[in-house]
Amino acid sequence: MNDAAVMERPAHLTTVIPDPDMNPVKVEARDVCVFYGAKQALFNVSIDIPERSVTAFIGPSGCGKSTFLRCINRMNDTIDGTRVTGRITLDGRDIYEPSLDVVELRARVGMVFQKPNPFPKSIYDNVAYGPRIHGLARGKAELDAVVEASLRKAGLWNEVKDRLDDPGTGLSGGQQQRLCIARAIAVNPEVILMDEPCSALDPIATARIEELIDELKANYCIIIVTHSMQQAARVSQRTAFFHLGNLVEVGPTQHVFTNPRDTRTHDYITGRFG
Ligand SMILES: Nc1ncnc2c1ncn2[C@@H]1O[C@H](COP(=O)(O)OP(=O)(O)OP(=O)(O)O)[C@@H](O)[C@H]1O
Secondary structure, three states, X not given: OOHHHHHHOOOOOOEEOOOOOOOOEEEEEEEEEEEEOOEEEEXXXXXXXXXXXXXXXXXXXXXXXXXXXXXXXXXXXXXXXXXXXXXXXXXXXXXXXXXXXXXXXXXXXXXXXXXXXXXXXXXXXXXXXXXXXXXXXXXXXXXXXXXXXXXXXXXXXXXXXXXXXOEHHHOOHHHHHHHHHHHHHOOOOOEEEEEXXXXXXXXXXXXXXXXXXXXXXXXXXXXXXXXXXXXXXXXXXXXXXXXXXXEEEEEEHHHHHHXXXXXXXXXXXXXXOO
């Protein structure tokens, strides 16, 4: 690598490792900047995120991974004083255009958080909540079918089918996280955003969620923020490395981890900072 050339590159220019096997683009971001009041947290982030695959966002604490993730379902709208500029499209449609229905967007772009956060309701009602408010089931039998299918896809059905009326909060941490995934799936999302979904889980529950992510990628565009490079390497097909609010490098996971092109990526994955 030519260090002089690297040093002269503006920090926000992203190195994109070509990937001829990449699936069609589902989410496209161009020149996305985010400001919290006067503080700029993201600088001109541009990225193509493919359908039916897992993209991992990695980088040191505070580099803007979660901020960018929250742009994709407009969760940043809920934080006072936040301003987003640039353009993000979902299937080619600008998700920030004024006529867009944000409730509908958040059904299409589901989110799973760091700590499992089931509603204080029964297991059944946690999953049925979204389909009810979005009118996705006509009658009890259809709703039952949606709840069962969602719990099956989340790999939880066999563990809960005999206690659907029990509180969701009574499940183990790993089961609660799978319940939250079932809740997200129940409204037929196309994209699932996961913000460190395993950070509150033990290794066995983590392995179960990682298996689930691997199964779900056949049908969904999944974006996962993770602090664990091992996890990114295990679950994702593409990896995006963020540093100081810049998207430094993006490409096939194997390439990013074995042959990064930017010295900042290299230094991070070899543990020189982070
Ligand atoms: N609500 C907020 N108000 C003000 N600043 C914020 C807010 N949320 C995040 N920030 C700042 O924006 C920057 C990016 O934060 P963000 O949480 O996106 O980083 P991250 O890479 O996800 O970090 P971590 O890995 O620690 O979760 C940080 O400097 C953070 O302090």
